[in-house]
Amino acid sequence: MLVTLLSGDKPRSAILTVLLLGVLICLAGAPFLFPGVRSLETAATICIFILLVASYDLLLGYTGIVSFAHTMFFGLGAYGVALSATHLGRGWGALVVGSLSGAIAAALLALVIGLFSLRVRAIFFAMITLAVASAVAVLVSQLFNITGGEDGLTYRIPRELTPAFRMGELFGVRLNGRILNYYLVFICCFLLFLFLLRVVNSPFGRVLQAIRENDFRAEAIGYRVVWYRTAATCLSAAIAALAGSLYAIWLRYVGPDTTLSFEIMLDILLMVVIGGMGTMYGAVLGAVIFVLAQNYLQALMGVAASATEGVPILPLFLDPNRWLLWLGLLFILSVYFFPTGIVGRLRAGR
Amino acid sequence: MTAAPDHAPTMTRASLFHRLGQAAPVLLVPILILAGFLAIGAPSSWLTLTVSGLAMGMMIFVMASGLTLVFGLMDVINFGHGAFISLGAFVGISVLLALSGWTEAPSLVLNLAAILLAIAAAMVLTGAVGWGFERVIVRPVYGAHLKQILVTVGGLIVVEQLIHVIWGPDEIFLNRPETLQGAITFAGAALEKYRILAVALGLAIFLAMRLVLRRTKIGLIVRAGVQNGQMVESLGYRLRLVFIGVFVAGSALAGLGGVMWGLYQGVITAGMGERMMILVFIVVIIGGLGSVEGAFIGALLVGLMQNYIAFLEPKLALVSNIGLMTAILMWRPQGMMPVVKAK
Numbered sequence: 001m002l003v004t005l006l007s008g009d010k011p012r013s014a015i016l017t018v019l020l021l022g023v024l025i026c027l028a029g030a031p032f033l034f035p036g037v038r039s040l041e042t043a044a045t046i047c048i049f050i051l052l053v054a055s056y057d058l059l060l061g062y063t064g065i066v067s068f069a070h071t072m073f074f075g076l077g078a079y080g081v082a083l084s085a086t087h088l089g090r091g092w093g094a095l096v097v098g099s100l101s102g103a104i105a106a107a108l109l110a111l112v113i114g115l116f117s118l119r120v121r122a123i124f125f126a127m128i129t130l131a132v133a134s135a136v137a138v139l140v141s142q143l144f145n146i147t148g149g150e151d152g153l154t155y156r157i158p159r160e161l162t163p164a165f166r167m168g169e170l171f172g173v174r175l176n177g178r179i180l181n182y183y184l185v186f187i188c189c190f191l192l193f194l195f196l197l198r199v200v201n202s203p204f205g206r207v208l209q210a211i212r213e214n215d216f217r218a219e220a221i222g223y224r225v226v227w228y229r230t231a232a233t234c235l236s237a238a239i240a241a242l243a244g245s246l247y248a249i250w251l252r253y254v255g256p257d258t259t260l261s262f263e264i265m266l267d268i269l270l271m272v273v274i275g276g277m278g279t280m281y282g283a284v285l286g287a288v289i290f291v292l293a294q295n296y297l298q299a300l301m302g303v304a305a306s307a308t309e310g311v312p313i314l315p316l317f318l319d320p321n322r323w324l325l326w327l328g329l330l331f332i333l334s335v336y337f338f339p340t341g342i343v344g345r346l347r348a349g350r
Numbered sequence: 351m352t353a354a355p356d357h358a359p360t361m362t363r364a365s366l367f368h369r370l371g372q373a374a375p376v377l378l379v380p381i382l383i384l385a386g387f388l389a390i391g392a393p394s395s396w397l398t399l400t401v402s403g404l405a406m407g408m409m410i411f412v413m414a415s416g417l418t419l420v421f422g423l424m425d426v427i428n429f430g431h432g433a434f435i436s437l438g439a440f441v442g443i444s445v446l447l448a449l450s451g452w453t454e455a456p457s458l459v460l461n462l463a464a465i466l467l468a469i470a471a472a473m474v475l476t477g478a479v480g481w482g483f484e485r486v487i488v489r490p491v492y493g494a495h496l497k498q499i500l501v502t503v504g505g506l507i508v509v510e511q512l513i514h515v516i517w518g519p520d521e522i523f524l525n526r527p528e529t530l531q532g533a534i535t536f537a538g539a540a541l542e543k544y545r546i547l548a549v550a551l552g553l554a555i556f557l558a559m560r561l562v563l564r565r566t567k568i569g570l571i572v573r574a575g576v577q578n579g580q581m582v583e584s585l586g587y588r589l590r591l592v593f594i595g596v597f598v599a600g601s602a603l604a605g606l607g608g609v610m611w612g613l614y615q616g617v618i619t620a621g622m623g624e625r626m627m628i629l630v631f632i633v634v635i636i637g638g639l640g641s642v643e644g645a646f647i648g649a650l651l652v653g654l655m656q657n658y659i660a661f662l663e664p665k666l667a668l669v670s671n672i673g674l675m676t677a678i679l680m681w682r683p684q685g686m687m688p689v690v691k692a693k
Contacts, residue, residue, distance in 0.1 A: 060496075064496055066496060066499045066500070116676060116679055116680075117679075119683060121639075123427055123495050123499070124635060126427075126429075126499050127427075127631040127634075127635055128631075128635065128675070130627070130628060130631060131628045131631055131632055131671075131672060131675070132672060134625070134628045134668070135628075135668045135669050135671075135672050138668050139665070139668075139669060142665050143665070262624070266503070266507065269500065269503070273500065317515060321514070321519060322511055322514065322515060324507055324510075324511050325507070325508060325511035325512065325514075325515070327507065328504045328505070328506075328507030328508040328511060329504075329508055331500070331503075331504040331507070332487065332501055332504035332505065332508070335491075335497055335500045335501050335504065336490060336501070339497070
C-alpha cells in the first residue's frame with residue numbers, strides 16, 4: 001500500500017527514510033508542534049517550495065532541460081488566483097477558477113515556447129525561456145491597471161481561510177482559519193507531490209530519463225523526443241502554476257517580488273541541485289534546508305557582520321544583503337562536487 | 351573504340367530566388383528601416399530613432415560577438431557573459447570619474463583620450479577576469495551543456511555580488527564628456543553626438559573583426575574550428591589555445607560594450623549585464639549561434655525594432671523583440687545565418 005502510494009520509488013537509504021519521515025511529520029503537525037505565526041509561515045513556504053522544486057526537477061533532473069521561466073509559470077498561477085479573487089469576489093469558486101485558468105494558461109504558454117525552441121536545440125530553450133520570462137516580468141509591472149504593477153494585488157479569500165474564523169481549541173492551540181488554510185496548502189502539495197512521483201516512475205517518466213541520458217538514441221528507438229520534452233515542459237509548468245495558486249491563497253497578496261523575480265528562480269535552481277537532481281526526494285530535502293537557511297541564516301549573517309565590525313573588509317562580505325554571493329559560490333561548488341546532491345550521496349553511501 | 355565524350359561542365363549561376371534567399375537576412379535591415387519610416391511618418395523623428403537604433407544595435411553586437419564565437423568554437427554556452435558587461439562598465443566608468451579633469455575639459459581630444467583610456471582599462475581587466483573565468487569555471491564542464499548553464503549562472507551571480515562589494519550597492523550616475531553632450535541637428539532631426547560615435551565605433555569593431563576573421567591565419571583557424579574542430583586539431587593546431595584567446599577577446603569586447611552602454615544610459619548598475627543578456631541572447635539566437643555576421647544583423651534588427659516600437663507603443667518594446675525572435679525562428683529555425691557544422 002505504502003509502496004504503491006510512493007509509486008514504487010522507495011527512498012533506498014535508511015538515513016533518507018528517516019529524514020523524509022521527519023519532514024513529513026513536522027509538516028503535517030506544524031501548527032501543533034511549532035505554534036506561532038512565523039513558524040507556520042515557514043512551514044507553508046516549505047510545502048509550496050517542495051512542490052515547486054519537484055515540478056522543476058521533472059524538467060531539469062528527469063528530462064535534462066534547463067528552463068529559466070519556472071517562476072513565470074509560478075507567477076501565472078498566483079496572478080490567476082489574485083485576478084479571479086479580485087474580480088469574481090470572495091468565494092471558493094473564484095479560487096478554483098483562478099487556479100485552473102492559471103494552470104491552463106501556463107501549460108499553453110509552455111506548449112508554445114516548447115514547440116518553438118525544443119524543435120531545434122534543447123539549449124535554445126534555456127535562452128528563450130530567460131528572454132520570455134523577463135519580458136513577462138516587465139509586462140506585469142507595466143500593465144499596472146490590471147496587475148497592480150510593482151505594488152502587486154491584495155484580495156480577499158473565503159472567511160474560513162482567514163485568522164478571523166475561529167473553531168475552538170485543540171492541544172492548547174487555538175484553531176483558526178489560518179490553520180485550515182495551512183492544511184489546504186499542505187494536503188494539496190502532498191497530493192501533487194505524490195502525483196509527480198507517479199509521473200516520473202511511469203513509462204512516460206522512463207522515456208524522459210532515456211532522453212536525458214541520450215536523446216539521439218531515444219529518438220532512434222522510436223520515441224518522439226520533441227513531443228516528450230514538450231509534454232514534460234507543459235506538465236511541469238501546470239504544476240508550478242498550481243503551486244503559485246496555493247502561494248497566492250496562503251499569502252493573500254501577489255506581487256512581482258514574491259512570485260516573478262529572477263532571485264526565486266535562482267533559489268529553485270539551488271534547491272534542486274543541493275537536494276539532488278533527478279530525484280523527487282531531493283526536492284523535499286533541498287527545499288526544507290534552503291527555506292530554513294534563508295529564514296534563519298540571514299539573521300545570523302547580520303550578527304556576524306556586526307561582530308566583525310572592526311575587521312576591514314570582512315563585514316562587507318558578511319552583510320545580509322550579500323546573501324546571494326554565498327549562494328552563488330555554494331551553487332558552483334555543489335554543481336562541481338555534489339552533482340548528485342544530498343539524496344545521491346545518501347543513496348550511494350548505503 | 352570510340353573516344354570518351356568530351357567532359358565540359360558548365361557552371362550556371364544560382365537562380366535569382368536562391369540568391370535572394372541567401373541575401374535575405376542582409377536585406378531585412380533596410381526593409382525594417384523602411385517599414386519604420388512608413389509607420390512613423392515624420393522624417394525627422396524617424397532619422398533620430400534610426401540613428402539611436404543603429405547605435406544600440408552596434409553596442410549589442412559588440413557584447414554578443416564574443417558569446418556567439420565562444421559557442422561556435424567550443425560548444426560552450428556562457429550565461430556568465432553578462433557579468434563582463436557589468437564589470438567592464440564599472441571599471442570604465444571608474445576610470446572616467448577619476449579622469450574628471452579630462453572629461454570636463456571642453457576639448458574633444460582630451461575627452462576622447464579619457465574614453466579610450468577607460469575602454470582600454472575595462473578591456474584589459476575584463477579580459478583578465480575572462481581568462482580566470484574560463485580556467486576556473488568553464489574548463490571543468492566542457493561538453494556538458496546542463497552543467498555549463500548552471501555553473502556559468504553561478505559565476506554571473508558571484509561576479510555581480512562582488513561588484514556590489516567593491517563599488518557599493520547603489521547605481522552610479524555619470525555625465526558624458528563635455529564635447530559629447532548634446533546633439534547636432536541634421537535635416538531637422540536631432541542626432542545625439544554620442545550615438546554617432548557609438549555607431550562609428552561599433553562599425554569599426556565589426557569591420558576589424560571581419561578583417562581578422564577573413565584575412566588572417568588566426569581568423570582562418572577560428573572559422574575552420576567553428577565548422578569542424580576535430581579536423582583542425584588533427585591538422586596540428588592547438589584549438590584549446592585558440593579557444594582561450596577567443597574567450598578572452600570575447601570577454602574584453604563585452605567589457606567594451608559595457609562601457610559604451612554605461613555612457614549611453616548615463617547610469618550603471620551591477621544588474622545591467624544580466625538585463626543586457628536578454629537582448630544578447632535574442633541576438634545570437636536569431637543570428638544563428640556561432641555566426642558573427644548573423645549576430646551583427648540580428649543586433650541591428652533588435653536595436654532598430656526596440657527604438658521604433660518604443661516610440662510607437664512604449665509598453666511593447668521588449669515584447670516586440672520576443673515577437674521578432676519568434677518570427678525569425680519560424681522562418682529559419684536555426685537562426686538567420688546558421689553555421690554549417692561538418693559532421
